[in-house]
Amino acid sequence: MKPQDVEKLLGGYATETLTEAERKALLEAALANQELFDALAEEEALRELLSDSRCRRQLLALLGAKPEPVYRRFLAWLGRPAAWGALAGSAAAVVLLAGIVMRVHRPAMEPARTPARPAEVAPAPAVPQRQEGAKPSRSEGKRARPGPKTKVTARRAAPPLPEPPPPEKKGPSRQPVAIAEAERADMTAEARPAPTQERAAATVAPPPSAPADRLALVQPRPMAQPAPDARALYYEPPRVLAPGEPGAAGFLRSSKPPLERRAASVQTIRATLPPLGLRYAILKNGAEASAGDLRVGDRVALSVEANHAGYVYLLRRDPAGAWMLVCPPAGEQIAVKPRTPLRLPPTGSLPAREQPGEEKLLLVFSRVALPPDPGALAARDVWRRPLVKSERHETYVVDPPSIPGSRLHAEITLTYR
Amino acid sequence: MEDMPLADPGLDPERNLERREMMERLSRAVEAMGERCRELFRLKLEGRSFHEIQALMGVRSINTIYTWDSRCRRRLLELMGGRWEAGQ
Numbered sequence: 001m002k003p004q005d006v007e008k009l010l011g012g013y014a015t016e017t018l019t020e021a022e023r024k025a026l027l028e029a030a031l032a033n034q035e036l037f038d039a040l041a042e043e044e045a046l047r048e049l050l051s052d053s054r055c056r057r058q059l060l061a062l063l064g065a066k067p068e069p070v071y072r073r074f075l076a077w078l079g080r081p082a083a084w085g086a087l088a089g090s091a092a093a094v095v096l097l098a099g100i101v102m103r104v105h106r107p108a109m110e111p112a113r114t115p116a117r118p119a120e121v122a123p124a125p126a127v128p129q130r131q132e133g134a135k136p137s138r139s140e141g142k143r144a145r146p147g148p149k150t151k152v153t154a155r156r157a158a159p160p161l162p163e164p165p166p167p168e169k170k171g172p173s174r175q176p177v178a179i180a181e182a183e184r185a186d187m188t189a190e191a192r193p194a195p196t197q198e199r200a201a202a203t204v205a206p207p208p209s210a211p212a213d214r215l216a217l218v219q220p221r222p223m224a225q226p227a228p229d230a231r232a233l234y235y236e237p238p239r240v241l242a243p244g245e246p247g248a249a250g251f252l253r254s255s256k257p258p259l260e261r262r263a264a265s266v267q268t269i270r271a272t273l274p275p276l277g278l279r280y281a282i283l284k285n286g287a288e289a290s291a292g293d294l295r296v297g298d299r300v301a302l303s304v305e306a307n308h309a310g311y312v313y314l315l316r317r318d319p320a321g322a323w324m325l326v327c328p329p330a331g332e333q334i335a336v337k338p339r340t341p342l343r344l345p346p347t348g349s350l351p352a353r354e355q356p357g358e359e360k361l362l363l364v365f366s367r368v369a370l371p372p373d374p375g376a377l378a379a380r381d382v383w384r385r386p387l388v389k390s391e392r393h394e395t396y397v398v399d400p401p402s403i404p405g406s407r408l409h410a411e412i413t414l415t416y417r
Numbered sequence: 418m419e420d421m422p423l424a425d426p427g428l429d430p431e432r433n434l435e436r437r438e439m440m441e442r443l444s445r446a447v448e449a450m451g452e453r454c455r456e457l458f459r460l461k462l463e464g465r466s467f468h469e470i471q472a473l474m475g476v477r478s479i480n481t482i483y484t485w486d487s488r489c490r491r492r493l494l495e496l497m498g499g500r501w502e503a504g505q
Contacts, residue, residue, distance in 0.1 A: 008483035011490030015461040022467070045501040049439055056462050062444055063459040 007036055014046035032367045053077075230389035230396040234277035234307050276408035277307035277398035278365050283343070288393040292415040296356055299349040300414060302363070306336045307398075310367045313377050314344045316351075317360040323374040326350065326361075333369045353416045363397075363410040370407075380409045438503050446496035454489035461486075 006029040012018040013026060030037040049055055077083050228236070281288045283301040294300060304312060312334050314326040327345045328334045336342055344363075353359060364370075364377050386408060389396045397410035447458060460470045471482045494501070 005480060005483055008480075008487035011486040012461065012467060015458075017461045017465065017467060017470075019466055019468075042501060045439070046443075049436060049443070049501075050462070052436075055440055058440070059444065059447060060459060060462050062447055063455055063462070 007033075010036070010039055010043060013040060014043045014050055016047070016051070230277070230387040230398040231391065233275055233387060233398040234279060234396045275399040276310070276365055276367070277396065278312075278363060278408060278410050279305045279307075279394055279396050280363060280410065280412070281393050281395070282412075282414070283349075290393055291413060294353075294414055294416045296353050296416050298416070299352065301349045302344045302361075302412075303341055304336075304344050304363065305339060305341045306365055308338055308367065310336055310365055311369045312336050312342065312344065313364040313366075313370065313372070315362040315364065315374055315378055317362070323362060323378040325372055325374045325377070328372065330372060335369075336365075356416050359414040359416065361412040361414065363412065365408040365410070367407075378409075380407070386410065435502065439501065442497050442503065443493075443501075446493050449496050450489065450492060453485060454492055457482075457486055457489050458493070 006025050009018055009022050009026045012022065018026065026040070030040045050059075281303045282291050282294075283289070283303055284294055284298050286299075288303070302314065306312065313328065315323040316326050318324050334342070334344075334346070350359075350361075362378055370377060387396075387398045388410075395410075395412075397408065399408050447455065450458065456474070457470065460473060465473065467479060467482050467486070471479050474482070476482055
């Protein structure tokens with residue numbers, strides 16, 4: 001599809017007429033074109049209205065269409081991606097509810113099994129009867145450890161432990177919690193649970209007052225995922241973030257103030273492409289060096305690489321504090337390909353320093369070509385702070401996924417001694 | 418407008434009012450559109466894809482449908498005063 005034709009898809013957005021490929025093309029084009037992006041965000045109001053089936057039916061009646069049969073409307077509803085999400089969510093909720101209900105009703109079945117247990121447990125030849133003074137097995141020792149409730153982890157999948165002796169024969173160091181449970185709860189079912197449940201009961205100190213509590217206690221706590229750093233984000237392939245997923249939120253980069261109602265649409269728009277990222281290294285007399293290891297008279301340049309196609313600009317702050325464009329030269333643009341190193345300036349080096357001190361540079365990376373106006377290039381939102389990570393002589397600068405933008409700024413401070 | 422949508426219990430009163438006003442303006446604009454745009458809009462509201470609309474309207478190129486839809490969208494927006502939502 002030609003780029004100029006992609007904008008024509010705008011009319012299909014609000015009525016959800018677009019195929020997945022058309023929608024993706026439109027969103028990608030919107031991320032590269034601010035006007036299209038603004039227009040797409042405006043369409044959200046119409047899309048919201050037309051998503052109401054009653055509004056649709058009224059408009060169809062107005063347009064003289066015959067009311068569709070219910071099955072047709074249902075099939076049309078099924079054709080929408082949101083319908084599948086709703087169905088999946090409902091199915092998941094039903095499965096979860098069924099699981100909870102089954103767990104709630106499981107204790108009610110326990111009394112029927114309880115009378116058989118003493119006969120089962122006592123004479124079992126395969127069950128090693130633990131006598132007083134006998135050393136408990138390693139697993140039992142772990143299980144019998146008193147103290148606060150312990151998380152039940154994947155070890156519950158281990159082979160079932162041997163049946164412990166009845167509570168009155170147990171030593172004080174073995175399963176005191178189970179005895180406390182039996183006395184407290186006064187439930188025979190709780191006092192003699194099945195092996196796996198007994199193990200769970202022993203490791204989880206207080207008996208749950210409600211079945212739901214037990215369920216909550218035996219659920220393993222999800223491990224916190226470490227936040228990705230700039231380097232990881234730089235190499236991360238593009239993926240679509242679901243609305244509500246951490247990292248899917250975005251801000252409307254527009255001259256108009258951001259509106260909460262449009263933020264949800266911005267999330268989906270901005271979440272289809274990876275955050276902008278740059279990797280750069282300082283070149284001192286042709287070799288990589290650190291930004292603080294420069295001397296007056298060194299010939300300095302940058303080796304720059306981007307994770308996405310776009311355009312780069314290099315600015316330098318003059319003694320008066322104003323930004324000056326170093327490259328590209330007037331009337332030109334420097335296009336970058338993904339993961340293709342580029343030298344800036346393309347020829348020669350930065351103007352040589354004559355005195356020690358600091359020099360500020362600004363690398364700007366944009367998805368679209370920008371006018372070579374230093375002031376406009378250097379303008380950025382103060383709340384958008386990129387992620388930075390330095391490794392040896394390389395520095396990664398990435399737009400944070402939580403607030404991706406169409407332009408990335410990387411400030412570089414060169415220190416000349 | 419006796420067939421205006423009922424208030425959505427999930428929306429606050431202000432949003433309900435905005436939605437009603439937008440629906441009124443949209444209905445008036447749809448009535449004022451040309452025949453082709455009305456047909457196109459009707460097929461889109463029925464859930465057809467652009468390719469299906471191309472077949473139904475007997476058009477050879479899908480780009481023609483895109484172009485018509487783009488023009489109809491602009492026309493509809495003009496008829497609604499340049500904004501989907503009032504007071505934006």
